[in-house]
Amino acid sequence: MAGAAGPGTGPGAAGGDGDDSLYPIAVLIDELRNEDVQLRLNSIKKLSTIALALGVERTRTELLPFLTDTIYDEDEVLLALAEQLGNFTGLVGGPDFAHCLLPPLESLATVEETVVRDKAVESLRQISQEHTPIALEAHFVPLVKRLASGDWFTSRTSACGLFSVCYPRASNAVKAEIRQHFRSLCSDDTPMVRRAAASKLGEFAKVLELDSVKSEIVPLFTNLASDEQDSVRLLAVEACVSIAQLLSQEDLEALVMPTLRQAAEDKSWRVRYMVADKFSELQKAVGPKITLNDLIPAFQNLLKDCEAEVRAAAAHKVKELCENLPPEGRETIIMNQILPFIKELVSDTNQHVKSALASVIMGLSTILGKENTIEHLLPLFLAQLKDECPEVRLNIISNLDCVNEVIGIRQLSQSLLPAIVELAEDAKWRVRLAIIEYMPLLAGQLGVQFFDEKLNSLCMAWLVDHVYAIREAATNNLMKLVKKFGTEWAQNTIVPKVLVMAGDPNYLHRMTTLFCINVLSEACGQEITTKQMLPIVLKMAGDQVANVRFNVAKSLQKIGPILDTDALQEEVKPVLQKLGQDEDVDVKYFAQEALSVLALA
Amino acid sequence: MSSSSPPVGAASAAISASEKVDGFTRKSVRKAQRQKRSQGSSQFRSQGSQAELHPLPQLKDATSNEQQELFCQKLQQCCILFDFMDSVSDLKSKEIKRATLNELVEYVSTNRGVIVESAYSDIVKMISANIFRTLPPSDNPDFDPEEDEPTLEASWPHIQLVYEFFLRFLESPDFQPSIAKRYIDQKFVQQLLELFDSEDPRERDFLKTVLHRIYGKFLGLRAFIRKQINNIFLRFIYETEHFNGVAELLEILGSIINGFALPLKAEHKQFLMKVLIPMHTAKGLALFHAQLAYCVVQFLEKDTTLTEPVIRGLLKFWPKTCSQKEVMFLGEIEEILDVIEPTQFKKIEEPLFKQISKCVSSSHFQVAERALYFWNNEYILSLIEENIDKILPIMFGSLYKISKEHWNPTIVALVYNVLKTLMEMNGKLFDDLTSSYKAERQREKKKELEREELWKKLEELKLKKALEKQNSAYNMHSILSNTSDE
16 A cells, blocks of 8 residues: 555655554554563664654654653663654654653653663753754753752763753853752762763863863862762763863863872772873873873872782873873983883783783884884893783784884894794684784794794694684685785795695595685686696595585685686586585585586586 | 582693683683682782881780770781781781780670770771771682682781671670760761672671671661662662672661561662662672572561562563573562462562463473472462462463473473363363464464564555655755756
8 A cells, every 4th residue: 555655646745644544553552562572672663663654743742652651661672762762853843843852761861770871861962952042941951950850869860961962052041050950960979970970070071161160160070089989089080181171281280180199199999090091191181291290200100009900001001101292302201211110010920911011012112213122122022022921922923013113023033933933832722813813914024034934834733723713714824925925935835735734634634725725726826726726626526524525615616716617617517516416415505506606507 | 619629730630631622611620720819908009118016015914004005005006007918028017916906806805894985996996997998909800709719808817807806896795886986987887888899708797797786786877878788789780780798788688677667668668679679680690699589578578568569670670581590580489479468469460470471481491490380389379279360361371382392391291280280270261271272373373464564564654755755855956956957
């Protein structure tokens, strides 16, 4: 019926309401009430379709009231509802009617489940932008106020996220009220609400007038930063970044720095961790002068904090901190005030700290230049390359490219090799996998000769690893190496070794030959594929293990496009046809698939 | 707990072989391999060298005039903290403090009249200095309390004695809450509650007793304590999902609820519905479910009208994928049904038995089995019999189906028994349901088809509207371009 009405009906029908007789709201509501949660969820997810069927008028007068009344459902359903309503403005008749969406979202913003509430707040924020300034004050602001003075903490928590979206567009009188509400939430009785307020403090500060920031936000910030609960204090650190960006250097020094200094020495490690974690942002926000006077000493303390978590977070920031220092005097500051602490961390007792440092330390070489790198950093790199923890060594190796640009990799190769060999044979396959990933990069930097002498045998050994993931990675590695070193190299060093494995007594190794051919054939080109690889593949079609045979079919399908027509017709086709008659169903299936893909059937 | 872990030597040999294969070692093996670790509190920051302790004379050797003065000196001496992560430093001083603490414990428990007003301040100061500390980050970021050994507090040799002393102090017949409340105030309790997150079960055990005593003796702190526990739980449920002391706090609450006066205050009911019930959603429910269910049942025994909202709440949070939790929920439902009043039962029988009917047909046999065990409970059986007209139609479909289809023979046998019991309760209805079973299935299938049809039509409508929009946009466009052409 619906399909019969073609595009001819024209624009006249587009604005009209849906067909009442077809979709009585009762039927749709039945769907939303279905006993099966999954079905209810599906219906809610298609709420826009329902609204479309009802038309804007009935959506406003019938569907939305229904939704508002029945907000007691599984959280999953509520979540979907909260999300849908954020995009509903068009379906209720555009911005003039956007406020109709507020009642259901208001209820959703008070439910217990955080995920649902957050989504409701997100949708409310979205919809707030669609309100006209008048509607905003008439409908949206009162909602925020109601939430902010709700009985249960959930509504107050939700309110925290709504202040910043309505503040800029409100009149001055209303602005004062909004600020007042925010203030009282910052000193709420419930820590959950204070946390929510603290986490929105920075965002709110950004939309306030500078005077209000100084006179109201700063005292709130100071209070939250000395809250009795560390979970509140640590959120104030985040707000500090936003607030600092708004203030002049003078105000910063007077209003914010005392609090930040205190946070960097907080008795709770969680707060100190937060300072370390946000260090780069803080550094940018306070500017170079305060950084030198205050942040660098604080950073030194964080690097030697008593908790490994804090040290690791600080170690992660070493490179960014150095990069962000002003160019003049940077080298001296790093050499005198940062490097001594880094040296200590290289032999830290905690492996996470060392590994965090190893992931960034190489980046310092570009900043410090060739001489300093050789004299001061190289010993640290070498020490970390010999670290007992594989992750530390891996992090160093994975960042070799930074050093390569500055001093070349040769300086390291003596120590690099034992480190690589050891990682290549590590008991944990994830470590082996990680080092394989870096092989092409290393090969490029160390050159063909070094590679052939020292690393080639490792790459071959991985092909017969016990773990499939390693064998798989090893085959892909070969392909990348061939792309780097060229086909001639492949023909001389790789291909013969791969092909020998075709006669291995272990069928897994025989299959590895096929997998290698799959990825190497393209890189090696038609000649090598036809002359050297194809005969081996065809021979393996007679293997006694079915898995090998159907992989032969798969390989033939894969390399088929590279071969010329003669080879396909005369050599590949008969073998595939034979496999197509195999006793094993899988072999048959893949052989037939190959035949049809290669158009040989 | 640790009875099943293999000897360390054997385990490490097994590791190298198994790790070569897939790198995933069994958790129990890893656990055994890791030696017991302990951790210090986060309070030691390189604070320079420690003051060395010098032994003071024994309290029992002092004259009664000097005793009080000496008692306070010893309390002050015990405020000095030592780093237990460094097992070789300050050995002598550590031993002196240990001996002093021991002496203090004995002193307050064997002597009467020694807890005088002037001593309270020093006593609380000593306790605070030793036990209040920021708990360090967990050694094991993915610490699984059910599987892993907890990290033990390194300074336990001292802290244990401090807790011991604290308890003797609180339990002493000389103890006067009216004086102590000047020192044991809200801030003190707040810090005490934060310590419940300690990973060390020995410490949490002490804390449990301490908090219980404080709740008992300080009437002015009761509401505050309840509110703070409330906040800890809400944070646990909705923010961190991590707090080590949930079971201990619930245990205290169990006895607190027991003492609530009737009628229950709105605050308490709110706590039940908005905190205890949502706690069932926690990932680590297994760790505290027994205590939680106890609290819930305590509430229902106080006020039976809470039964309906509680059961509806549990049904709302019914586990969807975790069979282990589902078994726990079923256990709790049985505990509730054990104390339910028949009038309350009538109010929730329909939604409840719809859920039970789903559990009975669960493909996880432990869930199905746990649900079917309800039929072994005499009281539940009598409730079912009274309401057989309602319950049988709800249960019949699933029971009938699994009696034919379930993979597990034990379940099938249990279902046969249940069907037999139900048939005996109302044979006529049973026969009717049996004969209409097929028609019922058909009707469901038809309904399903109708639903699909409806949605298909709605989709078509949506497409049509989208098309119309596009067309009108196109028309507008062509009109505009036509005019510009002219």
